[in-house]
Amino acid sequence: MASMKNIKLSEDKRIASIEPGNTWFDAYHALESDNLAVIGGRVAAIGVGGLTLGGGISFYSSQYGWACDNVASFEVVTASGAIITASPTSHADLYWSLRGGGNNFGIVTRFNLETIPQSLMWGGSRILLEPQFPAAIDAFSNLGVNSPQDVAAAQILSFVYYQNTKSASADLQHAKPIANASIFSEYLAIPATSDTTSVRTLANLTLDFNNKNPNGLRESYWTATFKLDRDFTAFIKDVFFEEVLSIADADALIPAITLQVITIPMLRNFAKHGGNALGLSKEDGPFLLIDSSTMWADEADDERILRTHRRIIERSVEEAKKRGLFVEYIYMNYASQFQDVIPSYGAENHARLKAVAKKYDPQGVFQVLQPGYFKLDGVSSRYRE
Numbered sequence: 001m002a003s004m005k006n007i008k009l010s011e012d013k014r015i016a017s018i019e020p021g022n023t024w025f026d027a028y029h030a031l032e033s034d035n036l037a038v039i040g041g042r043v044a045a046i047g048v049g050g051l052t053l054g055g056g057i058s059f060y061s062s063q064y065g066w067a068c069d070n071v072a073s074f075e076v077v078t079a080s081g082a083i084i085t086a087s088p089t090s091h092a093d094l095y096w097s098l099r100g101g102g103n104n105f106g107i108v109t110r111f112n113l114e115t116i117p118q119s120l121m122w123g124g125s126r127i128l129l130e131p132q133f134p135a136a137i138d139a140f141s142n143l144g145v146n147s148p149q150d151v152a153a154a155q156i157l158s159f160v161y162y163q164n165t166k167s168a169s170a171d172l173q174h175a176k177p178i179a180n181a182s183i184f185s186e187y188l189a190i191p192a193t194s195d196t197t198s199v200r201t202l203a204n205l206t207l208d209f210n211n212k213n214p215n216g217l218r219e220s221y222w223t224a225t226f227k228l229d230r231d232f233t234a235f236i237k238d239v240f241f242e243e244v245l246s247i248a249d250a251d252a253l254i255p256a257i258t259l260q261v262i263t264i265p266m267l268r269n270f271a272k273h274g275g276n277a278l279g280l281s282k283e284d285g286p287f288l289l290i291d292s293s294t295m296w297a298d299e300a301d302d303e304r305i306l307r308t309h310r311r312i313i314e315r316s317v318e319e320a321k322k323r324g325l326f327v328e329y330i331y332m333n334y335a336s337q338f339q340d341v342i343p344s345y346g347a348e349n350h351a352r353l354k355a356v357a358k359k360y361d362p363q364g365v366f367q368v369l370q371p372g373y374f375k376l377d378g379v380s381s382r383y384r385e
């Protein structure tokens with residue numbers, strides 16, 4: 001897809017047609033001069049394709065939903081080689097499936113994304129030390145609950161263990177160029193050791209995030225979803241710091257646990273255009289979404305690092321079940337190759353996705369001939385223990 005880099009704005013500027021070779025930086029930068037944006041990734045180098053097909057959490061998701069909720073239509077090449085348009089009015093079953101179903105249905109050659117007005121925004125990272133962790137967890141869970149009061153606000157709270165030091169990064173964003181909006185007051189009252197928040201362009205903010213995600217190391221992401229709960233959030237933080245001690249000697253190790261809230265306003269937007277395939281309902285929200293991620297250098301450390309991730313997820317899930325907070329959903333874009341993503345969307349959505357795949361890909365080309373990523377029946381046998 002790397003050569004498919006075209007980006008074109010419709011005459012009325014309501015739709016940006018973006019080919020899959022683009023990164024989000026390409027897309028945001030191209031739309032900047034028209035004071036427009038699209039709902040997509042938060043890190044410059046991430047691709048339009050995978051992020052959108054798995055869901056796609058953006059800085060603007062409480063206001064507009066996830067990336068997949070803001071796709072007007074997809075141009076898709078199906079297994080037979082046919083080029084078709086999937087939209088709410090054309091191949092609506094395929095359109096629904098592509099909003100969360102990943103690479104199981106065809107190759108998307110054009111994402112026609114709804115544009116939003118956007119000039120400058122506010123955002124950046126506040127770094128906090130261990131004594132501030134309880135206050136950070138309070139601020140995180142309160143902002144998650146209070147999200148409907150200001151849907152322009154967004155947050156990510158990460159705990160990091162780096163060179164024997166524990167720290168947290170509170171990444172705060174506001175879609176308007178307003179510094180220190182009142183919804184963030186609890187966070188802003190916590191003393192930070194450094195603070196990069198400022199008013200800037202969306203593209204610029206994605207470059208800031210890019211610097212925190214260097215290329216060149218090995219990396220694994222693992223995820224789980226729970227009902228949002230303050231004390232359970234603190235429990236997960238503690239499990240993370242306990243478990244990473246067993247791999248602390250690995251070369252160039254950067255482990256983090258990243259916490260986000262799937263807010264009620266986000267979940268309301270999941271209903272756009274007939275709903276997406278993810279199987280989450282606003283009645284059960286808000287949800288705590290965790291991404292346990294590690295970068296490291298040496299292949300010899302792969303196995304013990306992956307086992308550590310597995311333990312972090314298993315211990316969190318076990319405790320959540322005891323507390324009545326477990327949610328089955330596994331977010332594709334943060335899942336490891338060992339996690340059963342599509343079956344986690346619920347039995348009904350799973351069956352519907354399989355039926356749609358059978359219709360557009362009766363011979364299972366994308367299940368059998370396309371290696372990798374999250375297949376309809378979950379983890380491939382080579383990744384089962």
Ligand SMILES: Cc1cc2nc3c(=O)[nH]c(=O)nc-3n(C[C@H](O)[C@H](O)[C@H](O)COP(=O)(O)OP(=O)(O)OC[C@H]3O[C@@H](n4cnc5c(N)ncnc54)[C@H](O)[C@@H]3O)c2cc1C
Pocket residue numbers: 001020040041042043045046047048049050051052053054055056057058102103106107108109213333334372373
């Ligand atoms: C540093 C970093 C930051 C991230 N930030 C965010 C974020 O802000 N929000 C969020 O939700 N997620 C985020 N993610 C997760 C991200 O969404 C996933 O890693 C996603 O898979 C990236 O998509 P890609 O196109 O770049 O990757 P790829 O590896 O190219 O694609 C992933 C899969 O999607 C399929 N695919 C890609 N394009 C197409 C296409 N055109 N047609 C059919 N199938 C296709 C491919 O089969 C591939 O296996 C981040 C990940 C990283 C590493």
